[in-house]
Amino acid sequence: MGPLAGVQIVELGGIGPAPFASMLFSEMGADVLRITRKQETDRGIKGFDRRYQLLNRGRRSVAVDLKNPRAVEAVRRLVAKSDALIEGFRPGVAERLGIGPDDCLGLNPKLVYGRITGWGQDGPLADEPGHDINYIALTGALHSIGLKGGPPVPPLNLVGDFGGGALYLAFGIVCALLEARMSGKGQVVDAAMIDGASSLMTMMYGMHAAGLWTDQRGSNRLDSGTPWYDVYQTSDGKWISVGCNEPQFYEALLDRLGADRSALPADRHDRQGWPAIRACFTKKFRERTRDEWCEIMTGCEVCFAPVLSMTEAPLHPHMKARNSFVELDGVVQPAPAPRFSRTKPEIRHSAGSTGQQGDDVLRDWGFDAEEVSELRAAGAIG
Secondary structure (H helix, E strand, O other): OOOOOOOEEEEEOOOOHHHHHHHHHHHOOOEEEEEEEHHHOOOOEOOEOHHHOHHHOOOEEEEEOOOOHHHHHHHHHHHHOOOEEEEOOOOOHHHHHOOOHHHHHHHOOOOEEEEEEOOOOOOOOOOOOOOHHHHHHOOOHHHHOOOOOOOOOOOOOHHHHHHHHHHHHHHHHHHHHHHHHHHOOOEEEEEEHHHHHHHHOHHHHHHHHOOOOOOOOOOOOOOOOOOOEEEEEOOOOOEEEEEOOOHHHHHHHHHHHOOOHHHOOOOOOOHHHHHHHHHHHHHHHOOOOHHHHHHHHOOOOOOEEEOOOOOOHHHOHHHHHOOOEEEEOOEEEEOOOOOOOOOOOOOOOOHHHOOOOHHHHHHHOOOOHHHHHHHHHOOOEO
16 A cells, blocks of 8 residues: 555665665565575574564565575575665675675666665775764764763664664665666665765754854754753653744743743843753753643643653654554554555564565565475575
8 A cells, every 4th residue: 555565675684774774665565575594584582572673574574595506596586576675784795695786787677776884885994894873973973962061972773773874775765766767777776874874964064164063062052052952850850852942932931931031141042141041941840740841831832842751652642643653463663654645654564473474475476386395495495
């Protein structure tokens, strides 16, 4: 039913951004076949069984031994009838396996070959190992996140792996698929997390060049530098957020707080007055519980929201009204996004069902029962 129904994608299993991008494609309707390593079939992390590995949801998979020539031949056959391939290996690995861009585009000239790495396919660091924290450290993003006087704070792995990596990979592949429909030619999409994370910082780099953003953490408009764009603790030890950048929202906040305007600076943009504003907000918010402030602030155009935990977020009335979270296979998890008026995205398979449809999926992709049996006998598939 999704907008990408009819698109076929081969995913060479990996970790982090490649599975996340593949999950998104699946939920948008694409038929994504996840190729996992045969030796990983029965391997798992204690206390983290398959149904909790949500990045694997939505698509069927088959385990193969990519060191087996018969397995590589089978993967190449799958690629020959695919619209796109997603690969998250370190540079050169796919080429050594015989499923690099030249190999695959030689079989399928219209193929979009999407590859995701941290440092990119070339450059002095291309062959170095790394993780999200290392990649965003090189872009200016990690340096910019944190409280004034404190160290940089890693924003989970949202900026590198998922925001700057998976989303740019998915966007690039969709762009290339559209272009291929016009030109009849495929191409390689080189999605590097350092490139995507840098792109996410575009607005900040513009403000920095204009002298409106400093390199000192916690001193700018959107990094908790301004007292009206920050989080505050309530009387019950919980937290709320305010984001009153515009003057009308700031004035509404002062009204709902019952703040004494005569004790605050007339010009809120005068940095010398920020400590007084922050002290006022800190004192006022500590006078009531988080839930009490929600009642006071909601519906008053204040740019306010409670800071919810992962346990609390799915239970919030607004999130429940929009069905932003769903329960599948007994696991509460985020629903597909974004939404469409006609072609509804959906989670077609739970993460727990991954790996249970190997024979069926190969037959659906053009292998007959005898060929599947031969691949199994040769040790090419698990």
